Amino acid sequence: MATLKDVAKRAGVSVSTASYSINNSSLISEKTKEKVRKVANEIGYRPNGLAKNLKEQKTNIIGLFLSGFTGPSLNDMVEGVQTEVMKNNYELVVCASVDSHRLLVESYVDGAIILNYHIEDQLLTSIVNEKTPFVVLDRKLDNPFIKNVLIPNEEGSRMIVDYLVSKEHSRIGYIAGANYSFDGEQRLNGFRKSLDETGLQFNEADLIRADFTEYSGYLGMKNYLQIASGKIPTAFVCGNDEMAIGAIHALQENHFRVPEDVAVIGFDDITLSRYVSPSLTTIKVPRKQWGIIAAQTLFQMLDKKYDFDPMPLPIELESRESG
Amino acid sequence: MATLKDVAKRAGVSVSTASYSINNSSLISEKTKEKVRKVANEIGYRPNGLAKNLKEQKTNIIGLFLSGFTGPSLNDMVEGVQTEVMKNNYELVVCASVDSHRLLVESYVDGAIILNYHIEDQLLTSIVNEKTPFVVLDRKLDNPFIKNVLIPNEEGSRMIVDYLVSKEHSRIGYIAGANYSFDGEQRLNGFRKSLDETGLQFNEADLIRADFTEYSGYLGMKNYLQIASGKIPTAFVCGNDEMAIGAIHALQENHFRVPEDVAVIGFDDITLSRYVSPSLTTIKVPRKQWGIIAAQTLFQMLDKKYDFDPMPLPIELESRESG
DNA sequence: CCCTAAAATTGTAACGTTTCAATTTTACTT
C-alpha cells in the first residue's frame, strides 16, 4: 500500500507537506496541493486509518455490540442507530461478540451501544471513561459515563394486564423467555406487579418458561396443556410475539379457539404479528426510535453533556384478533 | 488509558519486557511475567488495538459491507458469516456504508464481503490486493483477489418456469424490482431466457416494475389490473417474496382467486411466506449457507489459496398454496 | 537591492505497540 511517504517522495515534497495537502490545509499553496493530490491519485494513495486514529486518539467509530444477529425486530433498531450515527459523521460498526469483545476493549471505538448479555457489567464499568461513553440497552447501570435507554417493559405489561382485566379475564397465565434476558424479566415482573395491584392472584403453575423462539412457545404450551388437569387460564400474556405465535399454534392444535376460549397477547409487534391468524394483539415497540434515541444519547455524552435523562420510548397496545 | 509504558514503569521493567510478558512470550521468566501481569491488572491496562494492528500490519478484522440493515432475509446471511469468522478467530464488523466506505478503504479490515450497491466496482478493484481479498455477493467481478459468491438466480427462475409450464401455464407475467439490483436483474433475465427456451412468448406488457417492497408489489399489480384490458396472465413470477405477497393482496382485492385464477410465485422464501394466505410458493435460498460460503471463500484467499471456485449455493423450489 | 513580514515548507516528535539485535544476568562446568 502506498503511504504518505511514497506520495511525498514522488511529489518532491516533505511528508508534512503531503499530509497537509491531502487534508487541504490552508498552510499549503494551491499549486503544491494540486501537485500532491495528483500524485496521490496516480499511485492510488489511501490514508491508513489505524495510523491516523492512533495519532489523533480518536476513531470516529461507534460500536453497536449485539449478542447475535438473529431476531426479527433487531434490524429496525440497528437502522435507527445507523441513521443517527451517519448524521453525526461517524461510522457505525455492528459486532456480535461472545467472549473477547476485542473491538470494544481495545480502543477501537469512540463510544458504544450495548445490547449483549455476554458482556458483563463489570467489564463495562472497568473500561468506560469520559472519552468513551456507553449506552446500554439491556441493563440498568449507574455510572457517570453510562446511560440506559430501556424499553418500558413494566409499563407494557401493565397496559396488557389492564386491557385483559377490562375484558373480564381473571385467571391469566404467562409465557416467559429465558431468564437471562433483562427485557424478559422486566416484562414478567411488570406482569406480576400489575396483577397484584389489580388484586388478582397469579398462579405460579400458570407460568410457562420458554426461550423466546416460536417453537419454544409452541412446545411450552403443548406441554402445559398436557399436564394441566382441568381448567386453564382464559388468557396468556407472552414475553414476546414469537412465543405467542407458537403458543397459539399449540392451543389451536388442542382445539382451543383463540381468542374465544383463550386470549393470547404478545410483546414487540414484529412484522409477522399482523399476518398470523388470528392476528396478534401485542405491544408495539418503536424499535427504530429506540436505536435513534440510543445513538442520540451517546452523541450527547460525546459532546460532554451528561446532565440529562434519555427520552422515554413511547409504546402502545395494538389490539388485534388474538385477544 | 493506561499504556504499556505505564505498566513497564510501575513494574520496574522495560517496555519490551512488559510487551513480551503481556503476550506471554517464553523469553521472559515466569516471575517477571507474573509481576507484570499483576501490575497490568491493577492499573487496568488494555492494549491499544490501533497501535498493535498498525505495527503488525494486520487487524484480524473482516468487514461485511451492506447497503443497509433492513430486509428480512439479511440476518441469516450475516449470522452465517459471523459463525465462520468466529471459527477463524477473527472479528466481524458489519457496516452499512453509503459514500465514504471509510472502514473498507482505510486499511481497517483484512478482508471484506461486499453486498452493497453503493460501492462501485472501480473502487473495489482499486483497493483490493493480495493482502486484502474481497468476496462480492452482488456482482460479477473478474479480479485475481476477488471472488464472487452468487445466488443461482437464473437457475431459480428456470425452476419456476419449468414448474409453471408443467402446470400448463402459457402466459406468464413478471414483477421485477428496482433495476439496480444484481440479483433482481439476473432473476428477470433467467426468467426471460427460460421462457424463450420453452418456446413461450413473453409479452412485455406483462412486466411490472416495482421496488422489492411489499407495498410496491401491491401498487404495481393494482395498477396493472387497472390498465389491463381483458385477459391477464394465469401466473406471475416475482423478483422476491415481499412483492409477491403484495401482488396477491392486490389480486384478491380485485376478486381474483390465487392460485385458481392466477398463480403467484416468489423468490427467497422469507419467514413470512409460509404464514401468508395463501402460503407462498417460492424458491428457497439458504441464506445462512450463503454467508458461510462467502466467509469460507474469503478465508481461503487469506490463506493464499486462490485457485478454486466457491461452492455453489443449493436452492430448491418450495411448493405451497399460491401456485 | 536590502530588509521584513508573510507565506510556504520542512524536520521531528509523538501516538502505543512489536520485535530485532544487543546487552546484561544467571547458572553451570571445569
Place this chain on the structure above:
DNA sequence: AAGTAAAATTGAAACGTTACAATTTTAGGG
C-alpha cells in the same frame, strides 16, 4: 574462581499518520 553458554532483559527502530516549532522561500516596500 574464571569462563561460557543459556536465559533474561533491554534499547531502539518501525508501523503511517499529525501537528508543533523551526526554517526557508517569496513578495512588497523603502
